[in-house]
Amino acid sequence: MEEAIRQFLLEGERAGMRYSLGTPRSNAALTSGLQLGQRAGSSLEFREHRDYQAGDDLRRIDWNAYARSDKLTIKLFRDEISPHLDLVLDGSCSMALEESSKLQASTGLAAVLATAAENAGYTHKTWLLRDWCEPVANSSNRPSLWDNLEFDYRGNPVEGFTRVPPKFRRQGMRALISDLLWLGEPSRVLQQLAQGASSVFVIQVLAAADLNPPERGRVRLVDSETDEEREIYIDDRAISRYRDALARHQQNWLRACRQAGSVLVEIVSERIVSSWELVELVKIGILKI
């Protein structure tokens, strides 16, 4: 593994000391676990009562309260969630795009999440998505001790995900860090990811160059994964078309994430590596300060 990647992990580890892992608010797949979630759940720790609503589990009706008040009341307990984080890191070449901070942001972000998970009492495991989803060596330890992180995969990550499905821990949180710039149906990945998970969140790490195309003029674009070349005359129209395509792509993923009950967050690598202020993740509750 490159020393630079270790440095990025170390940076992320330091940054992650400020955070602890939370549970995303929009997660609908929470089930019982070891940690108490923010939502009502099936743990034994009582949280509150509320009026019965159609569709509520009849087993949770507080009959004692009904006897006293002749009113159907539901007894809510704190949700118990499994305190484990499976972190899937996209190992394709595009994550190490030249002249960008994508590699630094991705590895650092993984380290932040792992450290934040530890801070929250989670166990964690990191997977590298290449031709198959392989566990990162020493990934249960501190991020700075991880090993064999190589971002040189030139295939489609969807195939890697489905070829040998990873053995994620059940009821655990799962996070995918990727630029999502590949062809394929997002739901295939998300279904795989969400199966048996307590919550899933997807962090799309994009370089500034991914959001804003290169300079105008005659440019020979080279795909960082396939080395395919394409000569394009970039002008305002081309830039507009590119941005439209990116927006459509992100909309596809967002739609798929909603369907799978997961959360999608976009991170611009160049913005976060300078200060590691992960406002976007804090805002939706993935991280807590």
Add this chain to the structure above:
Amino acid sequence: MPVFTFPLALLGLLAAPALIYIYWLRSQTRKRKVSSLLLWLDQREMWEGGRNIYRLQTPLLFFLELMTILLLVTAAAGPMIRAGEGGRPLVVVLDDSFSMLGGKSESARILAFQAIAKEIRASHYEPLRLVLAGESPQVLGEISTSEGTGTDQAITLLNAWKCTSPVAKLEEAISFAFELGGTRTRVLVITDHAPSEEPGDSRLQWWAFGSPRPNMAFVNATRNTGDLEDRILLEIANLSESTNSTTLTIKADNKSSINTQDSITLGKYETRRIILTVQPGSPALRARLGGDLLSIDDEVVLVPGEHKAVRVDLRIGNQALRELVEKGLQSMLNANITRADPELVITDEVESRDERSQSWILRIVSEKDAASYLGPFVVDRAHRMSEGLSLGGVVWGSGRSSTFPGSPIITAGNIPLLTDVERAGIHEMRLRLRPDLSTLQETPNWPILISNLVNWRAGTTPGLQQSNVRLGSDVTLSVESRIDSVEITEPQSNTKKLPVRDGSLTVKGDLIGVYNLRAGDNIYPFAVNALAREESDLTKAAAGRWGNWVKAADLQWEYRNMSWVLLLLAMIVLGIHGWLSSRNK
């Protein structure tokens, strides 16, 4: 081939490689790695070029821009093309003097002949006219080159260019050529010497084909016929920068009389005069020099002339006046004073005239009422009686009356002094003179007057005025009134008959040799010799070409500027370029 008015503008063609360089730079695409080409898949291919970035990208716009540059630069250079299908008129002025023959097989005429034929083959002239420059300009012919036979026609015409004139008046011929050809014409002068100055008219070119050569030549030859002997004068000149020798052979047509051959050595530009006397009526005499590179002036023929004496009857009562007239007549070789059948009567009698007489009359009128006149004298210089007169300082005593019969030949103010009345070829002149009030008789003008009168009268008698003339001179033959035509036999034995007008015929001696004029039963021979020192002198001959036809101002006459066409094309190409550019955006 087009001609460019401003060829320096062609430097603008350097913009073409600059444009190619710009396109080459544009074809050098920047390489940029991206995360994925996924989002670029719906981009169109570059319309400027293909995928091969190592080759110059040459789209249609490049060719349009290149074409625009070429058109604009060419337009700026001012391309001129020939106007219409026809060529430009050309008049070739040919030096017809015999100096063009110097050099024999390498003479200026032969070299010029070849150069003209080459020029006609190389260029298109329409029409092409040939003018001979001799004593006076003469049109040799006109050629139309449109049928592709111009060269053959020109060669046929040029064969008539003999170069036998004693002089070439090129200035007159050039002026004539411009009048003949018009303002658009070009004039090409063909000669054997350099122009006095570079031709100022850019329509004129001067081609000389001469070469300096030494030449021994006859420059003068005369034969004076007298009662007792014929005097022959020959002048031979060495026209070169060095001493030269030659042989002089003199032969008479009847071989028995004279047959001599001498060697002559002459220094630089030396002239030797040789005088011979022969018996009156001796046959034609031929003098020949040893051969050199110009043969036309190496031989002279001198035929015997006719001794024409005028019978003069003096009917003058005034003794002093008679002595004056007799003194004047005695100085004339061809005046015989006699009373029998006079041809000229000089008298002081008043109005005594026999109407049947063919005699000319000079009537000297001495009026009592007279005065001396110092002038100014008005002289009719066209009259034969005024030849050689110089009346400056002369005192002329004459009557005072301003009315006097006859056409005035000499007047003092409005006072006629000498008048002439002509009736059927018979002249009656009146001379108003008071010798006691005049100095005229003491000046050379008096014998000149008498001589003019006698010679004039002698010239009107049947026969030739001159029997030996220089090449190009006119020879006048007077014939009897009954003769209405004369048959001429030229030196090459060509015979033609010419009509006689007013009792005389003038023939131009433009061929070297002996002419024979037959008038009735009489034959009058005369000889023409090439005697022209200037033309025999070949030392000043030169070769070269002067003048330039291709000048901007003159191009407008025969060429048409095509810049506007190119500018129009450039605008069209730019319009297409703009349309394509907007369509591709």
